[in-house]
Amino acid sequence: MAESRIIKRNVLFWGKSGLQLTGMMLIFMVVYGFLFNMGSGSIFRDFWKTAYFYGGIISVLFALIGPVSYVGAYLPLTLSFGSGRREAVFGAQIFCVVYVVSAYIILALAGFMSSGKFDGKLNVLIAVLFVFMTAVGQLVSVAQMHFGIKGMIIGIVFVVLCMVGGIVTGIGFIDQIMEWINGIHTNVLWILLAIGAMISVLLYAVSVMALFREMRHYEVKA
Numbered sequence: 001m002a003e004s005r006i007i008k009r010n011v012l013f014w015g016k017s018g019l020q021l022t023g024m025m026l027i028f029m030v031v032y033g034f035l036f037n038m039g040s041g042s043i044f045r046d047f048w049k050t051a052y053f054y055g056g057i058i059s060v061l062f063a064l065i066g067p068v069s070y071v072g073a074y075l076p077l078t079l080s081f082g083s084g085r086r087e088a089v090f091g092a093q094i095f096c097v098v099y100v101v102s103a104y105i106i107l108a109l110a111g112f113m114s115s116g117k118f119d120g121k122l123n124v125l126i127a128v129l130f131v132f133m134t135a136v137g138q139l140v141s142v143a144q145m146h147f148g149i150k151g152m153i154i155g156i157v158f159v160v161l162c163m164v165g166g167i168v169t170g171i172g173f174i175d176q177i178m179e180w181i182n183g184i185h186t187n188v189l190w191i192l193l194a195i196g197a198m199i200s201v202l203l204y205a206v207s208v209m210a211l212f213r214e215m216r217h218y219e220v221k222a
Contacts, residue, residue: 010091017074018098021066025103029055029110048114055110056126059103063130066099067092067137068144075145075215085215093208096138100130121186124193132200138207142214 033051071092078088104127112118143154 010087010094013078014074014091014095015098017070018066018095019102021062021070021099022102022106025055025059025062026106028058029106048110052107052110052114055107059107060126060129060133062103063096063100063133064137064140067096067134068140070095071138071141071211075141086212089208089211089215092138092211096134100134104130121189121193124197128193128196128200131197131204135200135204135207138204138211142207142210145214 029051032054033047036050074095075088075092078091107126108118108123111122140154147154
């Protein structure tokens with residue numbers, strides 16, 4: 001019974017937080033979709049293209065920002081409320097999984113609405129980026145907890161730089177990037193995606209282990 005209550009508490013608290021982040025991402029998609037297509041003759045079709053474009057950039061960045069902001073802030077909070085350390089770390093993974101899965105589904109549907117088909121290679125690339133950015137975000141949250149104020153400053157600077165860099169790169173070079181990707185032979189591209197997926201999964205496993213290790217020695221300060 002006690003274990004089931006722990007699982008339920010984790011799912012409710014962290015799952016709700018993950019859905020909140022997905023909701024923020026969805027709001028950005030809708031706002032950008034309408035904002036950049038006001039006065040367009042075919043607003044419905046153009047809406048999905050714009051929403052998919054900006055949603056892709058924002059959702060991947062949120063995969064990084066989520067662990068830095070939510071996990072870094074809520075893990076100490078859950079400990080102060082009496083949660084176990086292992087429970088808190090598993091809860092953080094629930095948050096990451098809920099956000100990544102829900103955001104990915106929304107993004108994939110937006111991509112289908114914008115082009116009328118599912119782009120397998122692009123969808124796999126986005127999934128790999130989700131896992132990679134989540135892993136990096138968790139490592140940054142570990143640094144935040146380990147180094148205190150210095151870690152928090154590093155985390156904020158890192159997130160801001162990634163947001164600016166991601167938005168500038170996405171807006172300014174997306175056509176060149178997609179042209180370069182489409183120019184790669186299909187077999188080579190799938191091999192690169194497979195390598196990227198393995199690296200991302202490995203990095204994610206390392207981030208979880210680092211989080212477990214940090215939480216074993218972490219002390220909640222009053």
